[in-house]
Amino acid sequence: MEVANRIPQIMVVDDDPDTVSILARHLQREGFVAIEAISGAECLRLVHEHRIDVILLDLMMPEMDGFQVCRSLKQDPATAEIPVIMITARDDLDARAEGMRLGVSDFLAKPVFRRQLANRIRAQLDMLATGRATEAALSNLEHAHHADKK
Amino acid sequence: MDAAFRPPGLHGLIGDHPTIVKLRALVERVAATDATVLITGESGSGKEIVAHAIHAQSVRARRNFVPVNCAAIPHELLESEMFGHERGAFTGAAAPRQGLFATADGGTIFLDEIGEMPLQLQAKLLRVLEDGIVRAVGADRSIKVDARVIAASNNDLVAAVKRNTFREDLFYRLQVVPIAIPPLRERRSDIPILIEYFLDRMRQRMPGRDWSVTREVMVNLWSYDWPGNVRELVNMVERLVIMCEDSVIDMPLLPSNLVSGSRLAETRIPTTIGANGINLNSLVRELEGRMINEALKQTSGNKQAAAKLLGLKRTTFAAKLRRCGVIAPSSPDEADEA
Numbered sequence: 319m320e321v322a323n324r325i326p327q328i329m330v331v332d333d334d335p336d337t338v339s340i341l342a343r344h345l346q347r348e349g350f351v352a353i354e355a356i357s358g359a360e361c362l363r364l365v366h367e368h369r370i371d372v373i374l375l376d377l378m379m380p381e382m383d384g385f386q387v388c389r390s391l392k393q394d395p396a397t398a399e400i401p402v403i404m405i406t407a408r409d410d411l412d413a414r415a416e417g418m419r420l421g422v423s424d425f426l427a428k429p430v431f432r433r434q435l436a437n438r439i440r441a442q443l444d445m446l447a448t449g450r451a452t453e454a455a456l457s458n459l460e461h462a463h464h465a466d467k468k
Numbered sequence: 469m470d471a472a473f474r475p476p477g478l479h480g481l482i483g484d485h486p487t488i489v490k491l492r493a494l495v496e497r498v499a500a501t502d503a504t505v506l507i508t509g510e511s512g513s514g515k516e517i518v519a520h521a522i523h524a525q526s527v528r529a530r531r532n533f534v535p536v537n538c539a540a541i542p543h544e545l546l547e548s549e550m551f552g553h554e555r556g557a558f559t560g561a562a563a564p565r566q567g568l569f570a571t572a573d574g575g576t577i578f579l580d581e582i583g584e585m586p587l588q589l590q591a592k593l594l595r596v597l598e599d600g601i602v603r604a605v606g607a608d609r610s611i612k613v614d615a616r617v618i619a620a621s622n623n624d625l626v627a628a629v630k631r632n633t634f635r636e637d638l639f640y641r642l643q644v645v646p647i648a649i650p651p652l653r654e655r656r657s658d659i660p661i662l663i664e665y666f667l668d669r670m671r672q673r674m675p676g677r678d679w680s681v682t683r684e685v686m687v688n689l690w691s692y693d694w695p696g697n698v699r700e701l702v703n704m705v706e707r708l709v710i711m712c713e714d715s716v717i718d719m720p721l722l723p724s725n726l727v728s729g730s731r732l733a734e735t736r737i738p739t740t741i742g743a744n745g746i747n748l749n750s751l752v753r754e755l756e757g758r759m760i761n762e763a764l765k766q767t768s769g770n771k772q773a774a775a776k777l778l779g780l781k782r783t784t785f786a787a788k789l790r791r792c793g794v795i796a797p798s799s800p801d802e803a804d805e806a
Contacts, residue, residue: 334786378769399486407757407789408764414687421657425691429757445654449487455645456494459501 326443327368329353331361331387332376332405341374348436358382362390365397372442374435375422377406377413388420401442405430481518482665483658487650498645499525504597506582506642507620509649512699515620516580518647523576528616531575534568539581547589548605551596557606569602572615582619582642583628590635597641617642652694652701659690662698666705679709681717688719692726760789 328350330341335356342352353368355361358379365373373391377384384404391397401423406413409427417425423445424438481492498505499522507515516535523533541549548557552567569577579585585593596602597617603610619642628634652659663686667679681689685708694700704726708717719727738746759778767773775785 334789378764378771383769408761408769410761410765411684411687412765414691415683418657418660418687418690423654423656441651441654445485445487445650448648448650448654449490451646451648452487452490452494455647456490456497459494459497459503459645463501 325351326371327351329370329373331355333379358387373402375402483661485655485658504644505618507647508623510651512697513649514698519578519618528575532572533576534572535578537580539584543586551602552604554606569613573613576616579619583621583625590638594638652697670709679715
């Protein structure tokens with residue numbers, strides 16, 4: 319259900335540059351374009367410069383942690399609908415509860431499994447495709463309706 | 469449309485996810501037309517509920533909504549079920565019988581699991597869709613029927629077309645308006661909303677009773693993948709309510725398959741070695757991961773403080789975090805393997 323004419327762009331956000339490049343390499347092997355960000359601030363800047371489909375967000379980062387980044391993304395109408403997948407070594411009830419509250423699309427504990435990560439990203443891309451297909455069906459119906467009236 | 473629009477009976481599409489909001493708008497819009505609709509979605513995602521909602525909101529609402537499960541009716545009987553038969557049309561046809569299409573006259577016929585329909589019958593259905601004319605098995609004459617057709621299938625109809633087990637022309641004729649219902653795990657943020665909705669329904673059914681879900685239960689339900697989709701979630705909420713003796717739905721009530729990942733539930737590190745032996749490497753990794761996780765939890769994610777808590781240098785800690793921390797090749801017990 320992915321858009322055929324465009325390679326999905328996935329942003330990887332983690333304060334550890336090695337982690338970012340490991341994840342980015344993996345994403346490229348899976349056929350995605352990876353956009354790298356090594357801080358929350360960089361994520362919030364880059365998200366406006368690219369058409370990002372899904373964001374993989376680390377929870378524990380200095381200065382601005384993953385929750386703060388997520389909150390900013392969700393508050394901005396321009397970025398609110400981008401699915402956020404939280405990836406974290408800190409997987410406990412409090413972290414998950416906060417992720418749930420903030421409306422993250424998925425929550426993965428490190429280490430993530432290769433296949434699992436790709437599947438979770440594809441699930442979110444499928445959901446975006448469903449949204450676009452629904453919009454198209456809706457607009458086709460509107461056009462047909464207007465054509466009938468004329 | 470109002471994002472909080474929640475008509476009774478449309479619980480396949482309850483939620484605030486942008487796609488679900490659009491889907492509700494589409495359902496409402498398509499109900500005002502007579503267009504043929506093809507609904508796709510996994511098992512339990514609420515295809516029949518959506519079909520019924522389209523019927524109930526249409527001008528046909530006062531007439532019949534006739535669901536037909538094409539997979540449940542034996543192939544040799546499906547044609548006479550759908551189109552009816554004359555007396556003596558085949559062995560056992562002692563009396564003439566009206567078909568389901570005729571029953572749906574003025575209303576809606578819902579053809580579920582349409583992918584299971586035999587090819588020969590698909591040709592006949594295509595003709596019905598083109599001119600609305602139905603001929604009963606063994607009949608000389610045809611009758612005109614005005615039934616709106618809503619079909620549904622799992623997501624595999626495109627594959628069936630490629631395999632030549634489903635007619636391409638019929639596929640396009642059905643798919644005038646496609647409605648795809650996403651699986652619940654792709655819109656996790658709607659899970660708490662759905663749970664509250666179903667609890668509310670139970671409150672109405674059992675006046676005077678009330679239930680609340682603990683945060684821990686809610687997080688576990690949110691983390692679960694719901695392969696049976698909304699239907700599985702409804703069943704689970706009802707089961708939890710029935711099993712709940714007071715008013716608080718807490719962890720002991722949750723079935724074990726719903727308790728998420730090893731780290732949300734305590735696993736035990738063995739202290740003895742059984743006859744089958746152990747895998748020391750994986751055990752060490754497990755313990756290391758858990759201690760790192762615990763240290764990060766206690767220090768609210770401060771890596772420097774966490775390293776100190778574990779008696780490690782910051783660089784060693786960072787390396788461990790990365791090594792046990794980023795990405796692992798898929799393991800055989802990985803649930804997402806498929």
